[in-house]
Amino acid sequence: MKCKQAFMHGPFDLRIEEVELPELGPDQVLIQLGACGICGSDVECFEGKSAEGRYDIAPYTPGHEWCGKAVAVGSNVTSVKIGNKVVGDCVLPCFQCANCKDGKMPSACLNWREVGFHPNSPGGFGEYMILEEAYTHVIPDDWRYDFGAWVETFNVSYWGVWGNGCDPDASDVCAIVGGGPIGLGACMICKESGATVICIDPLEQRRQNALQYGADIVLDPTASPIEEQIAEITNGRMADVVIECSGNDIGIASIFDIAGHSARIGVVGHSIGRKVPVEIGKVIWKTLHIAGSGGTYHWFPRTIRFLHKIKDKYDFKALNTHYFKFEDLDAAMDMACNHKDIARKVMLTFPGMDEV
Ligand SMILES: [Zn+2]
Ligand SMILES: [Zn+2]
Secondary structure: EEEEEEEEOOOOOOEEEEEEEEOOOEEEEEEEEEEEEOHHHHHHHHHOOOOOOOOOOOEEEOOOOOEEEEEEEOOOOOOOOOOOOEOOOOOOOOOOOHHHHHOOHHHOOOOEOOOOOOOOOOOEEEEEEEEEEEHEEEEEOOOOHHOOOOOOHHHHHHHHHHHOOOOOOOEEEEEOOHHHHHHHHHHHHHHHOOOOOOOOOOOOHHHHHHHOOOEEEEEOOOOOOHHHHHHHHHOOOOOOEEEOOOOOOOHHHHHHHEEEEEEEEOOOOOOOOOOOOOHHHHHHHHOOEHHHHHHHOOOHHHHHHHHHHHOOOOOOOOOOOOEEEEEHHHHHHHHHHHOOOOOOOOOEOOOOOOOO
């Protein structure tokens, strides 16, 4: 079967090409795409700023924030039926290596694949994609595709808050560093736990967004030292939970300053390949609990149930500021790369996207 997929050949070289899809394996699902978000990491790979996307090995098909419909299933597949709306994991473990057998995270897998970043795991920048059943998750029929495409992003925030022991409750002050898509997810998730949520971002537009998506208080870290602003709000107690979602050097360094004693800290924002000067002594004297947050498995079903519960409380559709048809991929990438001030989420759409 022939279909169109986009291939990243190198920096600023993303081309839609016609390919012959491989034969569907017995454990695989053939998915017709409905929508696929463009992530900041896709932009960084496109611009040649990140080594995560491996076009140095071979051209690959980006897109890990996808949602589609199962249109064919292999003979062994039982949990996905033809016609189901589906989403899928991004980091794919092999289940067989020593680390997988130890029950470690997919990011520890010695043979891991990453959907939308490597030639061996094509993503959602295409009319169709193929994924194993083990990584494919059914979403409710009444979800729109452009909402389903948020599951992967929201899962990153959800794991960042709940996966490694940050576990907020109504007694906590949660400081979310960064008001981009991951930060907004963390704001909503912490808010749902009953905590007081503070979102910190230097951009006015992002602070305004955060107020609509769970933040009680927003702070501009460039206005005055952020440590002083948090101290004033908390009467010197500082934050009980800090979720670092900015990946920004100043943001990362600030977590040691704004965390209270015994605070739980989740580090979610990407800073792979950089060293960030931080005051590490504060980890000792504040007895901080810092947990990294990379790649999850077994969390999509929880994320889907959580999103289903809150989906009418927040205007997720408004987060998709720009829609482009898949064939207008160049214009979509231009928007995502060059208009970051106004583009919250750029969404690629495919025929049938509006069907609910
Ligand atoms: Zn992403
Ligand atoms: Zn493995």
